[in-house]
Amino acid sequence: MGQVTTQYNVPAKGGAPTIVRCxxxxxxxxxxxxxxxxxxxxxxxxxxxxxxxxxxRNLVGPPIDIPAPLTAGQQTEPVVIAGYPGDHPPNxxxxxxxxxxxxxxxxxxxxxxxxxxxxxxxxxxxATVINVTEWY
Numbered sequence: 001m002g003q004v005t006t007q008y009n010v011p012a013k014g015g016a017p018t019i020v021r022c023x024x025x026x027x028x029x030x031x032x033x034x035x036x037x038x039x040x041x042x043x044x045x046x047x048x049x050x051x052x053x054x055x056x057r058n059l060v061g062p063p064i065d066i067p068a069p070l071t072a073g074q075q076t077e078p079v080v081i082a083g084y085p086g087d088h089p090p091n092x093x094x095x096x097x098x099x100x101x102x103x104x105x106x107x108x109x110x111x112x113x114x115x116x117x118x119x120x121x122x123x124x125x126x127a128t129v130i131n132v133t134e135w136y
Contacts, residue, residue: 008130008132023134025096028134030078031079037128038126044068044076045065082095096114
């Protein structure tokens with residue numbers, strides 16, 4: 001099982017959320033605020049899970065607030081999105097796929113996007129950065 005980490009810029013609270021998508025067929029995803037953004041001052045995160053409804057639509061879950069740690073230098077636990085906890089390789093059910101990676105699907109076809117997992121904003125008035133680690 002391999003893993004890959006991608007960084008995403010996340011807007012300030014109230015901004016248009018950043019949608020986090022699978023970049024490959026992933027069995028697990030962890031999302032955590034990057035400790036080096038904003039000079040090491042954590043902002044906290046607000047995320048909403050997205051459930052695909054077909055035809056490019058998603059059902060948006062309730063907002064979940066992850067407050068910034070009260071102690072300087074302390075980091076919050078990551079948001080973990082995974083399938084059934086009893087699943088183990090090679091029988092792990094994926095949480096999503098990476099789409100066509102920006103390439104057309106077949107001759108003249110459109111590119112497809114990866115499975116949308118959640119949307120994220122900062123919990124404060126400052127934008128921030130998140131690290132998203134996927135296991136595949």
